[in-house]
Amino acid sequence: MAKNPTQMGTNRTGIATSPIDSKAMIDSAKSAAPTSQGDESNFANLRTEYINRAGQKPVGAIPPPTSLKGAAQAVGTLITGKRPQVLIDMLGERLAFERMGSRIYEALLAKMNGTLPPGRSPNRQEVEEFRDQEVRHFQLLKQTMENMGLDPTVETPSADLSGVESAGLLQVLSDPRTNIEQCLHALLVAELADYDGWETLIQLTDALGQTGLSNAFGEALRDEENHLRAVRRWYADNISAEAGVQLQMP
Amino acid sequence: MALDLTKEHGVPLEKQLFDWHDMVRTPISKLDNDAFTRVRIILMNGIENEQFVFLHSAARQHDSGVRVPLARVRRVEQHQQTLVNWLLPADQSVLETTLAYEQVAVEVTAALAEQEPDPYVKQVLEFGLLEDFDHLYRYSALIDRLEGKDPNNILQSYTDVRPGRPTAEEHRAPIDDVRDHYDAKTASPITKMNVLTILAGEQQTRNYYATVGPLYADPMARQVYAEISSIEEQHVTQYESLADPNESWAEKWLLHEANEVYNYFTCLQQEGDARIKKIWERFLDYELGHLHFAMEHFKRIENRDPAEILPQTLPEPFKYTSHRDYVTRVLQAQVDLNAQGTQFVHKSQIPAGAESVRYREQLNSKGSPTETVAAGYRWTPGTELVDRAASMQAGHA
Ligand SMILES: [Fe+2]
Ligand SMILES: [Fe+2]
Ligand SMILES: [Fe+2]
Ligand SMILES: [Fe+2]
Ligand SMILES: [Fe+2]
DSSP: OOSSOOOOOOOTTSGGGOHHHHHHHHHHHHHSOOSSOOOHHHHHHHHHHHHTOTTOOOSOOOOOOSOOSHHHHHHHHHTTTSOHHHHHHHHHHHHHHHHHHHHHHHHHHHHHTTTSOTTOSOOHHHHHHHHHHHHHHHHHHHHHHHHTTOOTTOOOHHHHHHHHHHHHHHHHHHOTTOOHHHHHHHHHHHHHHHHHHHHHHHHHHHHTTOHHHHHHHHHHHHHHHHHHHHHHHHHHHHHHHHHTSOOOOO | OOOBTTTOOOSOGGGOOOOHHHHSOOOOOTTTSOHHHHHHHHHHHHHHHHHHHHHHHHHHHOOTTOHHHHHHHHHHHHHHHHHHHTTSOTTSOHHHHHHHHHHHHHHHHHHHHHHOOSHHHHHHHHHHHHHHHHHHHHHHHHHHHHHOOOTHHHHTTSSOOSOOSOHHHHOOOGGGTOOOOOOTTTSOHHHHHHHHHHHHHHHHHHHHHHHHGGGOOOHHHHHHHHHHHHHHHHHHHHHHTTSOTTSOHHHHHHHHHHHHHHHHHHHHHHOOOHHHHHHHHHHHHHHHHHHHHHHHHHHHHHOSOGGGTSOSBOOOOOOOSOOHHHHHHHHHHHTTEEEETTEEEEGGGSOTTOHHHHHHHHHTTTOOHHHHHTTTOOOOTTOTHHHHHHHHHHHHO
């Protein structure tokens, strides 16, 4: 078995731990009346109020290109009439995600050190290759943004939010207590988003008539397809081995 | 423009009212707001938290009919603190907020040191400056290597990311952290304000790290927070020891309220965000109200004129701006200093068996987290993966 396997033992979170106390607690809660009328819709109303609040601003803005030469000009003219900020925001998101993705693979490599039983997937070489591919994707996006006259060090709003979204995944992967299946589950969430992220970006560049870009991104999408397939397989392998069954993943 | 404390009465305490919608406002934008707006918000949160700590401590040790008046002021400080701290947005992660705290420490310490007239207090500030400057570098390596994020998205190129006095060398025995105090009778008002301001900033930093350190799962992050939190405790020890312990508590109360007035005034003078500026203006008026309230109690308790303690006009505001050149000069001249008792000497003059040396050897005996996290680290725009990607590409070509 792998390190920190899922085990039977004491877990005190459920009410069955203390039948007497939990009965008393249920009786107590039932006998008390709420101090205010209504239901969860009151909660939702407050959210709506803040969403519509005067002075409410977006998470952030998209900066325009820093130079208007060459490709930047081309982009400007090609997508006139459309809203180039959507593309810029998404390029920034992909860039941030890929950078974080390579750090996620590093956390996985550290986790694998000594925790993987012999013969169990993933193999180190494959993980290192995926990590390096994420770095290359980052580089591709950086160069794309530079060619378009964009500043690749900008944190766009979607880049920022992808950091918020991924924070939990990193927490799972970097926690010394988590086992390999738990980490692979987090990685699977990341790769699902990674794959769809590239697919959306390619569709967007296509629709904006930027076929040069979509061709360059096609290779990254093929890598991501491979990542997703592999992570699903690793996850299924490990669940199978731990549960003593054989799962087939799509 | 200086503020005349005798003429400006601000808003009386009973008119300082809040509700939850007022306290919980739309936060600033992590991406679009100027970094110094965030710096001001963080420092003012620290100033309000210092009020909370000080007024509680006073209430526990003094009666003389002030326990209820102190509770009244403290309640307003509480709500000011909430309104100010809740201006920080939730997409600013704990580690990003940490970078901002160290940016506060670097830029505010440098600003205070620059204007400080007392050479010893100035030296103490410059000594602390190089330590927080190093923390910024260590946390930058952490966010880069843990999350793949660029620390400069927070710093906005105002503050350099490079080693200062290495954190591993900052660990000192308590005997080398307590400083000489100023003399309340001769110290200038700006010295007293500077000491209170830096103390507030460092104390909230210690409290923040001590609270958020365990929020990270990664053992590297947990260790780095543990190590730097310990240095922030040393900084609190250092800076609080600068204040004259012979000041009476009521005198200290006056100085605390005056420092809040001074700090809100300083923010108001330099704020570029019109919405946030209104908050600084409102709270300046509230603090003037607190100051006059404290003055009345001071007269009653001590039978003295507050003018013996307070200047008629407050000192000129310190500057919320990048101190790159100043910090670089201090770094070049003082990075090898360390403390010996209340004085600062070149580290080569500290004997091998000194208490601080033994203390630090013990703490670092299984390695220093801040050395581990930043091994070989150099900040590059876009994170160190930019360099790795470039060398991978060169290797392929
Ligand atoms: Fe991927
Ligand atoms: Fe206050
Ligand atoms: Fe610090
Ligand atoms: Fe500090
Ligand atoms: Fe106050």
